[in-house]
Amino acid sequence: MTRKQKTLDVLFNDPSITAALARVNVFVINHYSGGRDVISSLIPDADFAAQVSYDPLMWLDYVHPDDRDVTRQAWNDIVEGISDVFEGEYRFLVDGEYRWIANKGTVITRAEDGMPELYIGADRDITAERQLCDLLEGEKERLTQLVIRDDFLNIPNRRYLETKQSQFFIADGRTPMAVLVLDIDNFKQLNTDLTHHGCDKVLQTFVRHISTCLQPMDILARYGGDEFVLILPNATLDDAQAKAQCILDVVSHIDLSSMKDDLFVSVSIGLVHGLPKVTEDFWTYFEEADAQLLLAKKLGKAQIQSKVLG
Numbered sequence: 001m002t003r004k005q006k007t008l009d010v011l012f013n014d015p016s017i018t019a020a021l022a023r024v025n026v027f028v029i030n031h032y033s034g035g036r037d038v039i040s041s042l043i044p045d046a047d048f049a050a051q052v053s054y055d056p057l058m059w060l061d062y063v064h065p066d067d068r069d070v071t072r073q074a075w076n077d078i079v080e081g082i083s084d085v086f087e088g089e090y091r092f093l094v095d096g097e098y099r100w101i102a103n104k105g106t107v108i109t110r111a112e113d114g115m116p117e118l119y120i121g122a123d124r125d126i127t128a129e130r131q132l133c134d135l136l137e138g139e140k141e142r143l144t145q146l147v148i149r150d151d152f153l154n155i156p157n158r159r160y161l162e163t164k165q166s167q168f169f170i171a172d173g174r175t176p177m178a179v180l181v182l183d184i185d186n187f188k189q190l191n192t193d194l195t196h197h198g199c200d201k202v203l204q205t206f207v208r209h210i211s212t213c214l215q216p217m218d219i220l221a222r223y224g225g226d227e228f229v230l231i232l233p234n235a236t237l238d239d240a241q242a243k244a245q246c247i248l249d250v251v252s253h254i255d256l257s258s259m260k261d262d263l264f265v266s267v268s269i270g271l272v273h274g275l276p277k278v279t280e281d282f283w284t285y286f287e288e289a290d291a292q293l294l295l296a297k298k299l300g301k302a303q304i305q306s307k308v309l310g
């Protein structure tokens with residue numbers, strides 16, 4: 001008896017070994033001309049087991065359509081003899097439902113035509129692990145959103161500006177960028193006139209009004225208190241100045257008469273525009289815009305001061 005036949009006898013003809021292998025998620029497939037033997041831990045599907053044709057690609061029909069192309073590519077390397085070792089994670093039809101399976105295995109022998117003959121691998125149902133990972137990922141994303149958003153005004157906060165710069169600030173020397181720093185004028189006095197609670201409402205109204213000047217890709221963040229940052233990726237200087245003017249106008253139309261007569265709101269804006277260089281970051285632009293804001297305050301408030309960075 002050949003060494004190979006001995007191996008096959010042990011694997012397939014000793015029921016205790018067959019059962020033990022399946023229990024520890026080891027599966028073995030022996031293809032031979034005209035049929036195949038399978039020891040399987042996770043492929044109890046009667047339909048699959050009943051298939052006898054020698055088609056090493058047939059099992060891919062049981063892989064979820066969304067995972068099939070990637071799995072097929074990896075398995076093709078095995079079939080074509082490019083590699084003997086296979087590793088993959090995919091959804092597989094087990095007893096009528098798709099389960100996530102991790103499969104790692106290797107071809108032990110090939111037939112004369114080079115096709116895989118004896119394949120041994122370990123497969124594991126990782127559905128519960130995947131579900132837990134998805135749950136944790138979702139929770140992580142939810143917590144991240146909580147940390148980088150101002151939950152009172154429902155816009156990004158300072159931490160967003162500090163941690164997500166790569167998402168909104170392109171510094172390649174050729175992409176235009178405008179950064180505006182906005183600060184409500186005389187908010188301290190307004191707090192005295194309208195109470196802190198009343199001014200909280202003003203902050204919400206302020207954000208609602210400003211939003212009418214913005215487009216989806218513009219980012220309005222609360223820096224803190226009554227100070228806000230507006231990032232206008234890809235904006236021309238004219239666009240940025242038009243938006244700043246729009247903000248000045250809509251804020252001047254905020255109606256406080258339901259709270260108190262003869263009160264109005266205004267905002268001062270520092271605007272910086274340029275083509276950020278690789279040596280610059282968001283804070284370079286922020287500092288310059290903040291300096292322009294200070295100038296606007298000094299020159300009488302309710303105005304825009306701009307600077308173009310070289």
Ligand SMILES: Nc1nc2c(ncn2[C@@H]2O[C@H](COP(=O)(O)OP(=O)(O)OP(=O)(O)O)[C@@H](O)[C@H]2O)c(=O)[nH]1
Nearest residue numbers: 183184185186187188189191196199200225226297
């Ligand atoms: N109602 C309310 N007030 C806040 C909040 N955060 C900060 N403030 C108040 O906003 C005021 C900010 O005042 P400043 O910006 O320093 O000064 P200002 O009176 O606006 O003066 P200028 O900025 O020079 O026009 C302070 O009185 C803070 O207590 C908030 O969340 N709600």
